[in-house]
Amino acid sequence: MEDAEIVDLYWQRDQQAIAETDKKYGAYCQHIAYAVCSDRLDAEECVNDTWLRAWGAMPDKRPTVLATFLGKITRNLAINRFQRRTRKKRGGGETELALEELEDCIPAALDVERRYELQEFRQAIGRFVSGLSETEQKVFVARYWYLCPVEEIARRLQISSSKTKSMLFRLRNRLRLYLKEEDLW
Amino acid sequence: MVDALFLLRAMDGIGDRELLLTRDFLELGEQSRRKGRKLWRTVLIAAILALLLAACGYAVYRATMSHRELHRSDENSYYLDIENNGPEGGYHLELNHGTCAMALHFDTEETGCLYGFRITEDAPIDPAWSSGGTNLKTLFQTYEPGGPRPAEQQRSLEQCLQDAGMTEAEAENCYCSMTFSDEALVERPAMPGRAAAAWDRPDPRLAGRRGDGCPGRDAGGASDPGGADRDAPERRRNAENPVFLPL
Numbered sequence: 001m002e003d004a005e006i007v008d009l010y011w012q013r014d015q016q017a018i019a020e021t022d023k024k025y026g027a028y029c030q031h032i033a034y035a036v037c038s039d040r041l042d043a044e045e046c047v048n049d050t051w052l053r054a055w056g057a058m059p060d061k062r063p064t065v066l067a068t069f070l071g072k073i074t075r076n077l078a079i080n081r082f083q084r085r086t087r088k089k090r091g092g093g094e095t096e097l098a099l100e101e102l103e104d105c106i107p108a109a110l111d112v113e114r115r116y117e118l119q120e121f122r123q124a125i126g127r128f129v130s131g132l133s134e135t136e137q138k139v140f141v142a143r144y145w146y147l148c149p150v151e152e153i154a155r156r157l158q159i160s161s162s163k164t165k166s167m168l169f170r171l172r173n174r175l176r177l178y179l180k181e182e183d184l185w
Numbered sequence: 186m187v188d189a190l191f192l193l194r195a196m197d198g199i200g201d202r203e204l205l206l207t208r209d210f211l212e213l214g215e216q217s218r219r220k221g222r223k224l225w226r227t228v229l230i231a232a233i234l235a236l237l238l239a240a241c242g243y244a245v246y247r248a249t250m251s252h253r254e255l256h257r258s259d260e261n262s263y264y265l266d267i268e269n270n271g272p273e274g275g276y277h278l279e280l281n282h283g284t285c286a287m288a289l290h291f292d293t294e295e296t297g298c299l300y301g302f303r304i305t306e307d308a309p310i311d312p313a314w315s316s317g318g319t320n321l322k323t324l325f326q327t328y329e330p331g332g333p334r335p336a337e338q339q340r341s342l343e344q345c346l347q348d349a350g351m352t353e354a355e356a357e358n359c360y361c362s363m364t365f366s367d368e369a370l371v372e373r374p375a376m377p378g379r380a381a382a383a384w385d386r387p388d389p390r391l392a393g394r395r396g397d398g399c400p401g402r403d404a405g406g407a408s409d410p411g412g413a414d415r416d417a418p419e420r421r422r423n424a425e426n427p428v429f430l431p432l
Contacts, residue, residue: 028213065201067208072197079194118191122198129199134206141207145196148211156210 003066010058018051025067029074035147036078037085046081050074075145124182128175139164140171 001020009017026047033046050073063069129137135157142148142156154164179185212222 028208031213065205068201068204071204071208076194076197079190083190118195121192121195124198125192125195126198126200129203137203138207138210141199141203142211144193145199145204146207146211146213152211 006066007058007062010055011062013059018055021051021054021066021070022047025070028067029070032071032074032146033078036075036082042081042085043078046074046077049077053077120182120184121179124179124184125175128178132171136167136171139167143168 001024006017006020006024009020029047029050030043033043033050034040037043037046050070053073054070057073061069129140132140139153139157142153143150150164150168151161154161157164176185
């Protein structure tokens, strides 16, 4: 089924939309979530939550590219889940839990500031990546968006791992300089 | 506060074009597309494996069985090559019956000798053999239509084998199997070039021994001295057209 037809189903509030989305993008989203969480169950839950989010987001939104729309939702959910899990592991419970509870009391202005900052970074990174060569784009996005292992990227590019690593190193340096130029560092 | 996780979240700013480009690069496309590709790959691997298996089978066949193929040598002479695979201490024999002729030869594990027989219509038991070396003897005999019945042939062969130097008990053990086929059989077995060349070459040493094989058919045979005149034409024919295997 075409993406537009699936989006139409969402807009018609037809539950078949979720089944069709799962059929077409289930594996894709699962891959993204698993890359972040490294846990099958967590990844599955992330994917299910993604369908729920998509159901809630449409019909207000009409995504132009359904794959990336769903992928971004999945990725954010997976990062949240990853963050929660690492907090639990790190603090042994109470400190992290108390901090998490106190986050609710942070003034809205701070939250807005943080959101604004994040938005600024998003736009800067978007511009940075669009200015890269196609190979550099593939390497950077594969590593830092899809969280693909370096060896896998090297294999697909048919270059050595060390060359891929040095390419990533140079890209990170260029990103840092770029963020400095944009007054974000 | 900017930390690594914050940056990881900020990567969401990467455009759709770059994300799709990398998705294709990583082959994370739609499920059905991936499934189709996977299926195609599986079928391809299965086909390659089947091909390899067939090739192995053919190679094994070529290495072990091809010499048992039946080949036509000429219009009147046929034989079947067999492997020296008789039971330990015994002999293995396969007898094939063609529409034009029937032939046999066999070998022995014990002595390393190779024997063949030719029995013609005129002289159904007229064996000849050659001594190609101390370890190898050849005797070839062809059965033609109208020749002796299998039972008679067997008896004749026993006789010939004894004449070739086997004891009666050994000759009896030769008959491990006896196969009759309707197909017209064949030419010489797979053999080294030198031996193949020798196939058609008359062995001068045999000239004096021709006809020594079977009592009752041999001019000098003890059991039937009178048979010499009767079989003279056949012996002459054999002398013109030797059938020995001096390998």
